[in-house]
Amino acid sequence: MITPEFSIFRHRFWPNVFIICVFFFFVFMIPICRCDEVEVQLLLQLKSTLNNSASSPVFDDWKQGNSACNFTGIVCDSNQKVTEINLSSQNLSGPVSFDIICALESLQKISLGSNFLYGSISSHLSNCTSLKYLDLSSNYFSGEVPELSSLTQLEFLELNSSGFSGRFPWSSLENLTNLGFLSLGDNEFDSSPFPLELLKLEKLYWVYLSNCSIGGQIPEGIGNLTLLENLELAYNDLVGNIPNGITRLSNLHQLELYTNGLTGKIPAGFGNLTNLVNFDASTNQLEGDLSELRSLNKLQSLQLFENQFSGEIPPEFGDLKFLTEFSLYNNNLTGPLPQKLGSWSDFDYIDVSYNYLSGPIPPDMCAKGAFTELLLMNNNFTGGMPSSYANCSSLTRIRVSNNSLSGEVPSGIWSLPLVTRLDLNWNQFEGPVAPSVGDAKSLAQLYLANNLFSGELPERISEATSLVAIDVRSNRFSGGIPGTIGRLVKLSTLHLELNSFSGVIPDSLGACVSLSDINLAGNSLSGQIPANLGALPSLNFLNLSNNQLSGKIPWSFSPQRLNVLDLSNNKLVGHIPNSLSIDAFNGSFDGNAGLCSQTIRSFRPCSSDSGMSPRTEIVMYCFIAFACVLILSLTSCIYLRFRHNSSQNIKGSDSWDMKLFHVLSFSEEQILKALKHENLLGKGGSGNVYKVVLNNGKQLAVKHIWNPGSGNRKSFQSSSPILPKRSIRSKEYDAEVATLSSARHVNVVKLYCSITSEDSNLLVYEYLPNGSLYDVLHTTKRIKIDWMVRYEIALGAAKGLEYLHHGCDRPIIHRDVKSSNILLDANLRPKIADFGLAKILQTNECHGGESTYVIAGTPGYIAPEYAYSSKVTERSDVYSFGVVLMELVTGKKPVEPEFGENKDIVSWIYNKLRNDQEINPIELVDKSLSEALKEDAVKVLRIAIHCTSRIPLSRPSMKMVVQMLENAEPCKLSRIVVSGDYTSKNKEVMTRSSSGSSGCQV
Structure with missing residues (x-):
């Protein structure tokens, strides 16, 4: 019931109450609307400076009329003020305007990581004084990081792999006393000592400063940061001891100090770090024993390889129940391995190669069925191969070479389904x-050399169709070579020498179309040499010496294919083909009393024919009369022409010095006539290259080396071969001749001869019709090549460089390895070319390298130490080759605008991969490649990363690179994903291994 009093109140005061309510509504709500509108406008301005891919709808609801709090990636507080901008991993590109962002007065969080943002960061960042969280990681910014001292509320700072360079404002960090998470790694900051300002930030629990040019010693005061759970200082220039203060960090889960210059022992009290899960101090100069580590009961990954540790491995390591990764290779450790090692956990791999360890192999490392790699090379292990590994179906590699292991290999070892490499070389194994x-369907490499194996090679070996290399030299094998061996179409290396094999060489061997290296020497083989061996397209090395082979030398053998041929000490008869009667094959036919030769004086002359094949001889007789008439007719014409052009052309043939390095079927006159502008293939830094087609259809490439003292680089005019007058022999010319004249390898370009005179320096090569790898990958001549082809190119080029570094009497450093100097033949087989900058090391240079005042090489490929110290070693070539591998994997050039200013493909890939966020490396693989093979490409990318290590000693040798690539044959390796529950997010960890497929594998 409405009372009279309420009725009076309603009529007298209700209008006033209504007016008052409306007044307060406008007083309080209108400013809120205006504030929201201001923030909307600011965010729309931010949107206008950024671009995102069509696949990301992040900006679809960033529209006028929509509340800022409803924008995707925007978080507001209870007062409808913007507090967070979360736009990480949205494929955004463009510059970031912090004058706009920092106008959002309540902003506390900026997350823009893992995008494609670029440009410099303005000083307006300092206006974000309420900021607590800043993530700009994994972008392409440039310039210096601005002053940060005003961001006193900051708790989380992540700038790793962001592209910043120059001086970092370390002094401003001391004001950031609330900082708990600090990640600045993988940026090219100016070198600086360890920032002592960090020691004042007592709330720090995460520090990532790897690869950001920090030097000097780690200060003792690091122990004051007692909340630290993660400390990563790898890939820097740190020296001195690991400080004792680090032993006070009892909360540490992860400690990474690898690839520095640390010395001394592991400090006393290190065992106090009982929460340590991952410890990596590899590639330093640490010494002493490992006793301080025996109480680290939570340890999962221990990486101490490439140091100088000595003493025995503590037996307590066998009780570590969580240990899965154990890598101590290249140290001076002695004594046995703990026999319980790996028996408690999902043990993944062990690599203790290159130590002085002894005793038996621990038997239970595959107890949980997760064991993948057994790497114990170059130690003193004894006993047999434990039978427990015969059932370890997870194993992918077994490498126990150079030990004192004995007994029979358990039968199941031979048939493990995932093993790609079985290396038992240099032991005392016996039996069949x-x-x-x-x-063993995955087996690619079978190495049994220098053991006591006996019996026959089983016929079923030809069913292991993935085999690429078989090396069983220096054993006691007998019986015949399996007649079905021709099924191994991938086989490239076959070494059966120094055994007791008998019977004939199977004709089916000629079906192994990938064979490049055959050595059957020192056996009891008989019968004729199969003629089809000479037709093998890749055959480079053939040694059949010290057998009982009979019959004639096949006419199919060609010096154009064979770089090494040894048929000595057999029972061969008949002619030595003239094509093989060259200096390169001196001694190759000795010990065959039935052979004769028209040209080799140490053999009796052939009485009945010329030493040519019957067909060739018939053809020759048919044309000899015609040739005589033709030669007489042409001689006068040629003489008159050369005399007429003598004032402007090169001098007559009597002035030529033609040095032959192979048997030739052409003269210098044929070469000189073809050196015309219309035959120009290209121009390089040291000369022009011409294509020459001989009368018989053979194609050659002729290079004229520039005269370094000549101002005129016009080598030819019109159609006449006009060369600069008074050309002096250049250093490039001498280097190329010295390098290639003796080089004999299928993956090194063949130099047929040099032609020099007073006026010209010419080099005559084999012609490679597919141009360079650079052309195929990057220019208008590019062709689509799948990963299988790219892999074969990578492996072949690696073998060529391995030959130069390790296969010559003195190491040869190329100094200009790049994709444009890797040429491709008709079958896309790679050949290393352009040795104008090559250096043949003298004996006293083999370890110290050589300094030069001129930086040789090409931007994007030059190793960092070469650029700043001018010191050249084989590892400089390894770095450059790593860049080539990156080109093959990504399809990108060494220098691209998208990498950022002054950035190359190496820094781009490092920035992409070496951070704390989960990144799928497949994203870096060339998108034109088949999805099914991208995982295989990633394996090679890991090798490339190892090759391009900033520290030369951390790079593998080319011999090891070849082994890594062989292990990375497509579809051979497994994927290892490691996660750490202490990081709050999963992470793909790059785990490095000495003889691993890449030195770092996912």
């Missing part, structure tokens, strides 16, 4: 190879 080896 089990027929079950035919079930």
Whole structure:
């Protein structure tokens, strides 16, 4: 019931109450609307400076009329004020305007990581004084990081892999006393000592300063940061001891100090770090024993390889129940391995190669069925191969070479389904190879050399169709070579020498179309040499010496294919083909009393024919009369022409010095006539290259080396071969001749001869029709090549460089390895070319390198130490080759605008991969490649990363690179994903291994 009093109140005061309510509504609500509108406008301005891919709808609801709090990636507080901008991993590109962002007065969080943002960061960042969280990681910014001292509320700072360079404002960090998470790694900051300002930030629990040019010693005061759970200082220039203060960091889960210059021992009290899960101090100069580590009961990954540790491995390591990764290779450790090692956990791999360890192999490392790699090379292990590994179906590699292991290999070892490499070389194993080896469908490399194996090679070995290399030299094998060996179409290396094999060489061997290296020497083989061996397209090395082979030398053998041929000490008869009667094959036919030769004086002359094949001889007789008439007719014409052009052309043939390095079927006159502008293939830094087609259709490439003292670089005019007058022999010319005249390898370009005179320096090469790898990958001549082809190019080029570094009497450093100097033949087989900058090391240079005042090489490929110290070693070539591998994997050039200013492909890939966020490396693989093979490309990318290590000693040798690539044959390796529950997010960890497929594998 409405009372009279309420009625009076309603009529007298209700209008006033209504007016008052409306007044307060406008007083309080209108400013809120205006504030929201201001923030909307600011965010729309931010949107206008950024671009995102069509696949990301992040900005779809960033529209006028929509509340800022409803924008995707925007978080507001209870007062409808913007407090967070979360736009990480949205494919955004463009510059970031902090004058706009920092106008958002309540902003506390900026997350823009893992995008494609670029440009410099303005000083307006200092206006974000309420900021607590800043993530700009994994972008392409440039310039210096601005002053940060005003961001006193900051708790989280992540700038790793962001592209910043120059001086970092370390002094401003001391004001950031609330900072708990600090990640600045993988940026090219100016070198500086360890920032002592960090020691004042007592709330720090995460520090990532790897690869950001920090030097000097780690201060003792690091122990004051007692909340630290993660400390990563790898890939820097730190020296001195690991400080004792680090032992006070009892909360540490991860400690990474690898690839520095640290010395001394592991400090006393290190065992106090009982929460440590991952410890990596590899590639330093640490010494002493490992006793301080025996109480680290939570340890999962221990990486101490490439140091100088000595003493025995503590037996307590066998009780570590969580240990999965154990890598101590290249140290001076002695004594046995703990026999319980790996028996408690999902043990993944062990690599203790290159130590002085002894005793038996621990038997239970595969107890949980997760064991993948057994790497114990170059130690003193004894006993047999534990039978427990015969059932370890997870194993991918077994490498126990250079030990004192003995006994028979358990039958199941031969047939493990995932093993790609079985390396038992240099031990005392005995007994047969089990027929079950035919079930090893993944086996690519079988190395049994220098053991006591006996019996026959089983016929079923030809069922292991992934085999690429078989090396069983220096054993006691007998019986015949399996007649079905021709099924191994991938086989490239076959070494059966120094055994007791008998019978004939199977004709089916000629079906192994990938064979490049055959050595059957020192056996009891008989019968004729199969003629089809000479037709093998890749055959480079053939040694059949010290057998009982009979019959004639096949006419199919060609010096154009064979770089090494040894048929000595057999029972061969008949002619030595003239094509093989060259200096390169001196001694190759000795010990065959039935052979004769028209040209080699140490053999009796052939009485009945010329030493040519019958067909060739018939053809020759048919044309000889015609040739005589033709020669007489042309001689006068040629003489008159050369005399007429003598005032402007090169001098007559009597002035030529033509040095032959192979048997030739052409003269210098044929070469000179073809050096015309219309035959110009290209111009390089040291000369022009011409294509020459001989009368018989053979194609050659002729290079004229520039005269370094000549101002005129016009080598030819019109159609006449006009060369600069008074050309002096250049250093490039001498280097190329010195390098290639003796080089004999299928993956090194063949130099047929040099032609020099007073006026010209010419080099005559084999012609490679597919141009350079650079052309195929990057220019208008590019062709689509899948990963299988790219892999074969990578492996072939690596073998060529391995030959230069390790296969010559003195190491040869190329100094200009790049994709444009890797040429491709008709079958896309790679050949290393352009040795104008090559250096043949003298004996006293083999370890110290050589300094030069001129930086040789090409931007994007030059190793960092070469650029700043001018010191050249084989590892400089390894770096450059790593860049080539990156080109093959990504399809990108060494220098691209998208990498950022002064950035190359190496820094781009490092910035992409070396951070704390989960990144799928497949994203870096060339998008034109088949999805099914991208995982295989990632394996090679890991090798490339190892090759391009900033520290030369951390790079593998080319011999090791070849092994890594062989291990990374497509579809051979498994993927290892490691996660740490202490990081709050999963992470793909790059785990490095000495003889691993890449030195770092996912």
